[in-house]
Amino acid sequence: MTESILIDPAILYWGTPVVLVSTVNEDGTANLAPMSSAWWLGRGCMLGFTESAKSVKNLRRTKECVLNLPSSSLAGAVDRIARTTGNNPVPPDKEWLGFEYVADKFGRAGLTPVPSTIVAAPRAAECDVQMEAAVEIIHAYGATNPGIRTKIAAIELRIVAVHVNPDIVHKDDSRRVDPDLWRPLIMSFREFYGLGDRVTSSRLAEISEERWRPPPPA
Numbered sequence: 001m002t003e004s005i006l007i008d009p010a011i012l013y014w015g016t017p018v019v020l021v022s023t024v025n026e027d028g029t030a031n032l033a034p035m036s037s038a039w040w041l042g043r044g045c046m047l048g049f050t051e052s053a054k055s056v057k058n059l060r061r062t063k064e065c066v067l068n069l070p071s072s073s074l075a076g077a078v079d080r081i082a083r084t085t086g087n088n089p090v091p092p093d094k095e096w097l098g099f100e101y102v103a104d105k106f107g108r109a110g111l112t113p114v115p116s117t118i119v120a121a122p123r124a125a126e127c128d129v130q131m132e133a134a135v136e137i138i139h140a141y142g143a144t145n146p147g148i149r150t151k152i153a154a155i156e157l158r159i160v161a162v163h164v165n166p167d168i169v170h171k172d173d174s175r176r177v178d179p180d181l182w183r184p185l186i187m188s189f190r191e192f193y194g195l196g197d198r199v200t201s202s203r204l205a206e207i208s209e210e211r212w213r214p215p216p217p218a
């Protein structure tokens, strides 16, 4: 076994799926923001967003969004809006990184906004997964951590509707996504990746997925 060495990386971005968050601006137009500090548990999700993002303003005001998950084939669309913000003027921390203001990020990405069923924010039609979501609580992340440079909001969301491309649905159970068919776009240390093949069989996957289903609302 190789002995580990101590290093001091500027970022710890080990690889997570990309999410395109659509929200509604003050004037009723849509914003679309790539991000990937997101994790999923039950019918919920936690997003880590810099406070300087337009999306955070929109989420605080409207309390809803759509979480669009692009497959790895959409890396080009994501990259076209990678250094853009819906905030005008561009906040100083984003200006320092060379971001520009773009009013129509759906247009810049080349993605198509389509209406949602519950929330006002549109879905991105080309994304294989589109989840409508409502804000539960917004937490301050990193407020006591000197290793965090900017203010970050940890945004807890409740998923209220899940739309998927039928091509990724399991052939034996139409309620389930088939992980062999879902090809998420991954961001690792600022580079785009796809997934490889399954590495081994999974003991957790032997348990029925239904055991994780939350009880229906009372």
Ligand SMILES: Cc1cc2nc3c(=O)[nH]c(=O)nc-3n(C[C@H](O)[C@H](O)[C@H](O)COP(=O)(O)O)c2cc1C
Pocket: 018, 031, 032, 033, 034, 035, 036, 037, 038, 048, 049, 050, 052, 053, 054, 055, 056, 078, 079, 081, 082, 083, 084, 085, 086, 087, 094, 187
């Ligand atoms: C693939 C990718 C992943 C990103 N991940 C995050 C993230 O997790 N959190 C974040 O605050 N910004 C992230 N960014 C930068 C955001 O896109 C940036 O904050 C942008 O300002 C958000 O758009 P908005 O200001 O219109 O809301 C990411 C950008 C890209 C291209």
